[in-house]
Amino acid sequence: MTVHPPPVALLCELTHRCPLRCAYCSNPLALEGASDELSTGEWMNLLDQAADLGVLQVHFSGGEPTVRQDLAELVAHAAGRGLYTNLITSGVLLGAPQIMALAEAGLEHVQLGLPDCEEEGSTFITGFKGGFARKMTTAQAVRDAGLALTVNAVITRHNAARLPRMIEMAVDLGARRLEVANVQYYGWGLKNRAALMPSPDQLKAMTPIVQEARERLKGVLVIDYVIPDYYAKRPKSCMGGWGQQFVNVTPSGTVLPCHAAETIPHLSFDSLRERTLRDIWEHGMAFAAYRGDHWMPSTCKSCDRKEIDWGGCRCQALALAGDAAAIDPTCVESPYHATIRALAEAEAEAGSDAITYRSFTLPRTA
Numbered sequence: 575m576t577v578h579p580p581p582v583a584l585l586c587e588l589t590h591r592c593p594l595r596c597a598y599c600s601n602p603l604a605l606e607g608a609s610d611e612l613s614t615g616e617w618m619n620l621l622d623q624a625a626d627l628g629v630l631q632v633h634f635s636g637g638e639p640t641v642r643q644d645l646a647e648l649v650a651h652a653a654g655r656g657l658y659t660n661l662i663t664s665g666v667l668l669g670a671p672q673i674m675a676l677a678e679a680g681l682e683h684v685q686l687g688l689p690d691c692e693e694e695g696s697t698f699i700t701g702f703k704g705g706f707a708r709k710m711t712t713a714q715a716v717r718d719a720g721l722a723l724t725v726n727a728v729i730t731r732h733n734a735a736r737l738p739r740m741i742e743m744a745v746d747l748g749a750r751r752l753e754v755a756n757v758q759y760y761g762w763g764l765k766n767r768a769a770l771m772p773s774p775d776q777l778k779a780m781t782p783i784v785q786e787a788r789e790r791l792k793g794v795l796v797i798d799y800v801i802p803d804y805y806a807k808r809p810k811s812c813m814g815g816w817g818q819q820f821v822n823v824t825p826s827g828t829v830l831p832c833h834a835a836e837t838i839p840h841l842s843f844d845s846l847r848e849r850t851l852r853d854i855w856e857h858g859m860a861f862a863a864y865r866g867d868h869w870m871p872s873t874c875k876s877c878d879r880k881e882i883d884w885g886g887c888r889c890q891a892l893a894l895a896g897d898a899a900a901i902d903p904t905c906v907e908s909p910y911h912a913t914i915r916a917l918a919e920a921e922a923e924a925g926s927d928a929i930t931y932r933s934f935t936l937p938r939t940a
């Protein structure tokens with residue numbers, strides 16, 4: 575019987591509840607309700623299982639994880655089991671006392687989403703007025719509490735021109751790391767792709783800005799840069815390879831190889847309410863389906879990048895090529911590669927501003 579090395583990281587989607595309605599939210603289109611969420615005891619049991627399995631890091635995410643009143647308790651439990659703890663948050667519900675309480679509970683790192691460097695753009699993307707100012711206050715409180723801060727700047731067609739200001743803002747906020755992350759088109763992002771996709775010219779302008787800032791800010795700020803898949807020539811290593819490094823748990827306890835895996839309809843997913851984390855990780859049907867190279871088309875199987883990108887993203891292959899076992903269409907070897915690039919260019923050129931937020935559609939008014 576094959577026993578797989580344990581996952582490095584566990585992503586706990588504590589809740590799908592969130593006061594924001596971001597146009598690119600990676601939560602599923604069908605959100606899970608509060609009444610289905612795992613209890614405090616169930617999350618703690620999962621953290622114990624993860625530590626016993628050999629997991630090293632836990633990422634508390636959502637939705638907005640700070641809507642859970644038991645967050646500090648869960649952080650303390652994870653830290654007590656020796657897990658590195660990271661909070662992925664919009665920052666709009668956190669005040670200095672809550673951040674201090676989380677730091678005292680053992681939180682080590684905060685990842686703060688930054689949809690723009692100004693209020694108007696931030697409100698347009700998140701559907702939430704006043705969020706930008708709250709994020710700034712939160713970033714200051716994170717720094718005051720002595721926690722490590724990463725700013726996740728999400729790039730769209732609407733804010734791409736403000737990238738230099740977003741970089742300077744990350745420095746001013748005291749972040750050690752900045753992710754310049756173009757939207758990944760899953761979940762709500764896929765639904766809103768036409769309203770978000772940057773143009774090839776915008777992408778061309780971003781690359782030297784990032785390169786110059788990386789040089790200038792050496793020792794001050796580490797900058798990660800993720801280009802939109804649709805303009806890439808080779809796929810990214812999605813989740814470090816399916817079922818190899820990451821495990822994702824939904825608010826109700828469903829265990830997934832990645833946050834978008836439920837979009838693949840022929841897979842069946844197991845719940846922590848019925849099986850253990852170890853059993854699901856090692857023997858779950860969904861994990862086995864695309865782990866390693868047994869499922870790969872011959873082009874990938876014989877490719878020298880197959881253990882670098884593991885064939886790319888299965889959810890994207892399904893969404894764009896209609897087959898989860900196809901070559902990721904972002905790869906130049908895919909027969910769909912030219913089509914998706916043309917699609918991205920056409921959508922960027924059309925310039926739609928119509929966003930479907932998590933509950934309704936509004937045209938841009940400002």
Ligand code: SF4
Binds near residue numbers: 600601687
């Ligand atoms: S992406 Fe936006 S809407 Fe989605 S969970 Fe994060 S903050 Fe909330």
Ligand code: SF4
Binds near residue numbers: 808878880883905907
């Ligand atoms: S052919 Fe497959 S393994 Fe090779 S780069 Fe493309 S997606 Fe990756």
